[in-house]
Amino acid sequence: MFHSRTVLPLVAAASLALGTAARAEGTVEVLHWWTSGGEAKAVGELKKSFEATGGTWLDSPIAGGGGDAAMTALRARVVAGNPPTAVQLKGPGIQEWAEQGALNDVEDVAAAENWDAVLPPVLAGIMKYEGQYVAAPVNIHRVDWIWANPEALAKAGVEAMPTTWDEFNAAADKLQAAGIIPLAHGGQPWQDATVFEDVVLGVGGAGFFRKALVELDQEALTSDTMIAAFDQLRKLRGYVDPNFSGRDWNLATAMVMRGEAGFQIMGDWAKGEFLAAGKVPSKDFLCAPTPGNGFVLNSDSFTFFKVEGDDKLTGQKVLASLIMSPDFQKTFNLAKGSIPARTDVPLDDFDDCAKLSHSDLLKAIESDSLVPSMAHEMAVPRSVRGEFLDLVTEFFNSDMSSEDAVKRLADAVKRAM
Amino acid sequence: MQQASLFRTLGQTLERRLPLLVVSPLFSLSLFFVYGFIAWTAYISLTKSGVMPVYTFDGLAQYERLWDTPRWYVALKNLFIFSSLFIGISMAIGILLAILLDQHIRLEGMIRTIYLYPMALSFIVTGTVWKWILNPGLGIEHLMRQAGFENFTFDWLVNSDFAIYTVVIAAVWQSSGYAMALFLAGLRSVDDEILKAAAIDGARPWRVYTGIVLPILRPVFLSTVIILAHLAIKSFDLVVALTGGGPGYATDMPATFMYAFAFQRSELGVAAASAVMMLMTVTAIIVPYLYSELRGTRK
Helix, strand or coil, X not given: CHHHHHHHHHHHHHHHHHHHHHCCCCXXXXXXXXXXHHHHHHHHHHHHHHHHCCCXXXXXXXXXXXXXXHHHHHHHHHHCCCCCCEEECCCHHHHHXXXXXXXXXXXXXXXXXXXXXXXXXXXXXXXXXXXXXXXXECCEEECXXXXXXXXXXXXXXXXXXXXXXXHHHHHHHHHHHCCCEEEECCECHHHHHHHXXXXXXXXXXXXXHHHHHHCCCHHHHCCHHHHHHHHHHHHHHCCECCCCECCCHHHHHHHHHHCCEEEEECCCHHHHHHHHCCCCECCCEEEEECCCCCEEEEXXXXXXXXXXXXXXXXXXXXXXXXXXXXXXXXXXXXXXXXXXXXXXXXXXXXXXXXXXXXXXXXXXXXXXXXXXXCCCCCCCCHHHHHHHHHHHHHHHCCCCCHHHHHHHHHHHHHHHC | CHHHHHHHHHHHHHHXXXXXXXXXXXXXXXXXXXXXXXHHHHHHCCECCCCCCCCCECCCHHHHHHHCCHHHXXXXXXXXXXXXXXXXXXXXXXXXXXXXXXXXXXXXXXXXXXXXXXXXXXXXXXXXXXXHHHCCCCCHHHXXXXXXXXXXXXXXXXXXXXXXXXXXXXXXXXXXXXXXXXXXXXHHCCCHHHHHHHHHCCCCHHHXXXXXXXXXXXXXXXXXXXXXXXXXXXXCHHHHHHCXXXXXXXXXXXXXXXXXXXXXXCCHHHHHHHHHHHHHHHHHHHHHHHHHHHHHHXX
């Protein structure tokens, strides 16, 4: 009797102490929607690395609707006062949550590891709220790519990848004459907007892109340059096959792979499709930036929410440091098809397109022609982006004139601000 | 003696109150989860809510925003086109099939089941199947072209001016069998004596139906309209499965509009305002109906 009464609490205390000791590296719960293919593999890498440090990883994958379902879950959990440790959240979405006071900063980790020195300044600005890091980027996707099938191009007599939109139009006309669909495209609002922003970059240059699509300057939005951009978009509409409506982007990529179509304008996640099908860059498919000598930036990041308790706070810091470690950035991006967000990671194991992306990124940082993507929620709040998508997609699917489009776009943006 | 009578009155009270007692938890739950959240939504529509709900009063700004948005007008126009065509065609086909089935034909049970069967599918399945049938590269157009009609075009699904009619086609396919079942039940309840009397008086079948049977079916018409109308107003899954709201947002409906603004754009305020507008539309239809029905039974 005497024994068991004293021993039991002792055992309990010991096991408690042991329990916390085993979790000294912290616990993280990560909410994300990377549930398929290369993405799931990439997040698996993160989980593996985190568990290797001795921490506990609670996975909260919420698939569906390109993250809409996850955002709904996040909202409910923040309202309930039980946010996840880290959430796959990007762009101005980070600022929106920060303004609600829902985020923790990881400034001590960032300062100790000197993140400012290794991240592109544009990207670092997006990761910070009031000068302090509240999120860590895992990768950089380039949005302004043209993918092409070399055989289809050769058949139509197109010799080089276009470097201006005029050259692109000429090449597309040749493809059309040869009976090949010039542009593989899927008629979904975000894809229409992807093409649109690449066109804006090519027609107006990086400075104009920034004024119109990032700063939402009314004058730039209604300018002749914008009208010219819409004219070019109208031209591209003519190069799309009649069946494009609602098509998923990877099906459009498959059209290029099979040689049914010559070009696709899409971010470098399309490369993942090519590689998964066993195609070799520069041989089975070509990659080139869209015209404009810029770099349209898309980046996935993990944002750190306001959690309490030493265990979770430790986990948060360990995770932040891990995400930004060069080793992790390399393995993750090899799995996902993007390039590391850190500019100092060597790219020896990456393919040619990734190397081109990296060197263009460095050039773009130097010449200040690195711009955040509007279509991929890097530049403007979701409400404004929604207005862009509505208008661009309506333009693409109707016979609206470029002048009307520009006027309506400016009105819509004003309304959403 | 006194105690016994006390128990008796207690028992009587309990007996009288028991139904209320049993119903009250359900009643309070629905009061909270239905009417409570309606009130919450209505309040949110009067605030500046964006990503998260905020509770500071902001007047009618969200409604102004809503009625300034071209996409909202597209949604309303689509709802109007869709519901009038959907209700009209479904009822016309339904009543025609019901009258034909009512001619005491053989295998009626089997035929009735066949026509009613689409109702057993969910709108998601209907939408997906019709998406394939109507896709120019896979379905009818492809088939006809392979059969030798090179110039045959049927591209409504990808044509933003006509896409809304494909939604009508799929919805009519799904629901007209149901309308038929309702009308058939109504037809069966018409008194044979009246029909015989009409036949003796020499009325032709056409006259029998337009002059006698259809007027008797008036209540069936009304309930069919109500059932189909609420299907039309809350149509969401069919649009999402069939066209995804596209091409562009050409087949947007108020319900898909609300979803897009609440969950894709982080504009809870505008979404709540559109939800309130939808509620008001339904109320405007249902309240007069309930009023006339209740007055009718009281008589």
